[in-house]
Amino acid sequence: MTALIAAENVSRILPGPQPVALVREVSLAVRPGEFVAVTGPSGSGKSSLLYLLGLLDRPTEGRILLEGKDTARMSDDALAAARLARLGFVFQFHFLLPEFTTLDNVLIPMRRLGRLSEREQQTRAKALLEALGLADAAGKYPEQLSGGMRQRVAIARALANDPAVILADEPTGNLDTKNASAVFDIFAALVGSGGRSVVVVTHDQELAARATRQVRLVDGRITYDSAAAVA
Amino acid sequence: MSLTLAIALGHLRRRKRQTIVSLLGVALGVGFFIAIAALMRGFQTYFVQQVIDVAPHVVMKDEFRSPDLQPAELAFAGGAVAVRGVRPREAVRGIREAGAKIEAIEAIRGVAVAPVLRGPVLFRYGARDVAVSLAGIDPVRERRVTNIEKDMTAGRLEDLRATANGVIVGIGVAQRLGASVGDTVIAVAPSGVTTSFRIVGLIETGVTALDEREAYVLLRLAQVILDRPNVINQIRIRLDDVRQAEPLARRLEAVFGYRTESWEESNRNVLALFVIQNAIMFSVVGAILLVAAFGIYTIISQVVHEKARDIAILKSLGFRAGDIQAIFLLEGAIVGLAGAVVGWAVGYGLIEVLAQIRFQSAGGPLRGREGFILAREAWTYLAGGGFALAAAMVAAFVPARKASRLNPVEIVRGAA
Ligand SMILES: Nc1ncnc2c1ncn2[C@@H]1O[C@H](COP(=O)(O)OP(=O)(O)O)[C@@H](O)[C@H]1O
């Protein structure tokens, strides 16, 4: 089965008088239905790896394959289009647009993509909010919501265009245990329901254990991969 | 509503006061432009219209641009001979073979021609003397060349024929003489010939210089009193297309040699003044719009700076660099367009206020008018709006491009 997104021997080195290696020779293939938890000490390159997998950054060595296709030869605009249609991001900070309501924030990727009719977009956005327990928050602005709710809105927005892969960078970092657990339940449900994959960076070993696959990163290298350990 | 527009409006709504200040800056620029343009263009068009209406479009005179070569210069051509102090021979010389020339000019399409003999004459009425420029005209032809009939406040052009020794005088001439229609004035020519004329009509062109100097009689009569039988010294020409005046004048002068002036040449100093006026107008408006554009630049730069996170998130969501640029260009366009629309209203209002102002002008070409002459022209609205939009887009371009180039990874990292 082709990996949805795969890193092949990827390194990301910041140029300069003293080059900094953020990620070193990482190979990681995320297959459909996988729920990957990436752990590691602070500064080990987890975020950097996620930006590479999410096509926000380009590797200095190796290659990133999106559904089998080498992304090195894709233009910036093509990468943006791939992010729009195939990937969903969730960051530690919610990053909602403050001028827009919850509903409108969720609608933004759909409107940009324009694949659904306006009616269908509304229906889908409302369904997503409801699935995430945000039905009452649709008309509210981000500043009127609690941290846990904002993060769920961000997840709803990441899901807007039904992406193949959700990439989440410490999405529970600012949440209490109850809300953090709820977010992981959502991720687990997402992978369980079909061909979608989730890659989530977390500090929390307990939550990481709930993923289907654990990857540990130290100093930019993968030092443990539960999938490789089983094989 | 498009997504780009929604995001752009969202940004501007968050800084209402700044947006309104910049918008008003643009509006003032556009409004003043429209009002000043209406004022200046109004006067200029009126003036040009007056000139074109009153005077012939092209006049050929019995003069040459360079004085005749003196016999000594001819005899020693190329030699070191300079003749100084050459004076014109005679006041009224005349155009040679005028009949043939008139026929040739008349053959050109869209052209009407009238012969004139013009010369200085003294009018005497009672104890008063007024120097006038007496023009001998052919009424039938003259009517096709100048609009003197439109400016007649008393009598008709035909009365020149109907009355023996009839004369039509400028209203200023009549006033200075203290004479009016029906009175008989004595005309004294430089040659000493004296004739009595009967005033049959009055002319008021509005141009004081003309009204205080002009007098019209039949051509034949002028030839008698000026003692130049069968001579004319001006060929006046009117064109259907007034823009052809200058080229025609140049062509006629090249062919016939006589000094031939278009109305543009005769009024060159005034027209040059208009060019300077317009340049000042555009500079003032340009300066106002420059300030407004700077305001727009400041706002959008600030939005880009403050919204770096939002830009990063939009990019991570899959917005392309071009999409981001479009958002901020659109913000500039919104301020520019809204400013233009408000400016249109300001300009319209200013014009209406100016139109209410009443005053009496003492004299000159505006005599008899009681207020500003305002040209209400659609192009000033379009041009003002165009300037505003262009200035706003230029101002928005730099910050918009900066926004489109922001690297989301750096921003997300910085925030985490
Ligand atoms: N622009 C940069 N210049 C220098 N070092 C950087 C830069 N960006 C990140 N780093 C360093 O690279 C390493 C990896 O960072 P990151 O991927 O954010 O790790 P993690 O997410 O695991 O904490 C860290 O040590 C960080 O300090």
Ligand SMILES: [Mg+2]
């Ligand atoms: Mg990190």
